[in-house]
Amino acid sequence: MGVAVTGPALAAAVTKEGGGGVLTGVALGYPFQHILNKYNDQKPFEANKLALAEWVKQTKQLCGDGFTGVNIMVAVYDFRDLALTSAKSGVDLIIAGAGLPLALPQIVSDFPDTMIAPIISSVKAARVMVRKWLSKHRPPDAIVYESIHHSGGHQGGSVDDIINGAHQPEEVIGETRRFLDKQGLEDVPIIAAGGAWYKKDIQRFLSMGAQGVQMASRFLLTEECGLEFGGIRLFKKLFVNNDKPTILERSPAGLPGRAISTPFSRRFAELDNKIVNKPHDCPFACLTPCEKKKSIYCILYHLTAALQDNYEDGLFFAGSNVGEPGVSKEILSVKELMGRLRIGEPVTAGKVSLAT
Numbered sequence: 001m002g003v004a005v006t007g008p009a010l011a012a013a014v015t016k017e018g019g020g021g022v023l024t025g026v027a028l029g030y031p032f033q034h035i036l037n038k039y040n041d042q043k044p045f046e047a048n049k050l051a052l053a054e055w056v057k058q059t060k061q062l063c064g065d066g067f068t069g070v071n072i073m074v075a076v077y078d079f080r081d082l083a084l085t086s087a088k089s090g091v092d093l094i095i096a097g098a099g100l101p102l103a104l105p106q107i108v109s110d111f112p113d114t115m116i117a118p119i120i121s122s123v124k125a126a127r128v129m130v131r132k133w134l135s136k137h138r139p140p141d142a143i144v145y146e147s148i149h150h151s152g153g154h155q156g157g158s159v160d161d162i163i164n165g166a167h168q169p170e171e172v173i174g175e176t177r178r179f180l181d182k183q184g185l186e187d188v189p190i191i192a193a194g195g196a197w198y199k200k201d202i203q204r205f206l207s208m209g210a211q212g213v214q215m216a217s218r219f220l221l222t223e224e225c226g227l228e229f230g231g232i233r234l235f236k237k238l239f240v241n242n243d244k245p246t247i248l249e250r251s252p253a254g255l256p257g258r259a260i261s262t263p264f265s266r267r268f269a270e271l272d273n274k275i276v277n278k279p280h281d282c283p284f285a286c287l288t289p290c291e292k293k294k295s296i297y298c299i300l301y302h303l304t305a306a307l308q309d310n311y312e313d314g315l316f317f318a319g320s321n322v323g324e325p326g327v328s329k330e331i332l333s334v335k336e337l338m339g340r341l342r343i344g345e346p347v348t349a350g351k352v353s354l355a356t
């Protein structure tokens, strides 16, 4: 979870409990300005690399050199540098989305032990990606499928696709599995994401043909999430108290973003036709597709504001479950949450949780 939501404390705890912790890898120099001041004004991209290498090191230390993954958006200006920094820092897996990471095999060609996985949201994207990587003799180590109907943050599909119900998980997972098998890639797992909250959701994805599940929103509600930024208390409070459906807002990345409905995200709602550009500074030039000072807002500033408990300016990305009534929203330790995902929700005094 970016920007800087999944840090070393959360990623390492997930790995220690038998999962695979995945750090956010983009634009880390920006929220760490106070630490990396000497680089920031002139060399923001150096700061990003330093902060990422430092977070990988810390995660590895915290989880006893266990599995450490990194998620990098293809749409960031320094995608190539961050992928290389990750590989050099010894990450086990690079997951890349928000754009098709067509060039990733060449970028990390000197690091055959670094696993690589693209994120896809449609069968077409899966076919394009796999064919391209196979032409470079580098099959994916996994395919991450993100449902455009449930995932938090940027979506790999249009608003029309979302409204029309295109690319449903059953269809994309099933078709992609068949396609991989036909290519002789039976061993390449599909990791399904978007809307998994309970054990039963994991089982549903597995029954559709996935071999694993990626979860984000429920892990935001852990004690370990956001520790590097004081516990991101407001973010968690908004997740817990939210009783409105999540909304799709327009991101300067050129993709719809799923977020908690707040005055800020509603101003940029996808279905609002009256959106005007907001003049702003461009402190970091983070996204390739962004029109910088002419874009509707600075996404890096507003995502960082969310880490800093700033309700007015924060952009709080969230999966669709966060807007569903009746979803269990306790703050748990990662150990407790992983236990519940293995064995189901506990039976509480006098009340049985039906949503296991």
Ligand SMILES: Cc1cc2nc3c(=O)[nH]c(=O)nc-3n(C[C@H](O)[C@H](O)[C@H](O)COP(=O)(O)O)c2cc1C
Pocket (backbone or CB within 6 Å): 001, 002, 003, 005, 024, 071, 072, 073, 097, 098, 119, 146, 150, 151, 152, 153, 154, 193, 194, 195, 196, 214, 215, 216, 217, 218, 316, 317, 318, 319, 320, 321
């Ligand atoms: C706060 C937040 C930040 C996210 N940031 C990223 C990101 O930087 N890159 C990415 O590929 N996906 C990102 N996602 C999407 C998640 O990685 C994940 O695939 C998706 O949210 C899964 O659905 P769930 O939240 O219902 O579990 C983010 C999700 C959330 C909630």
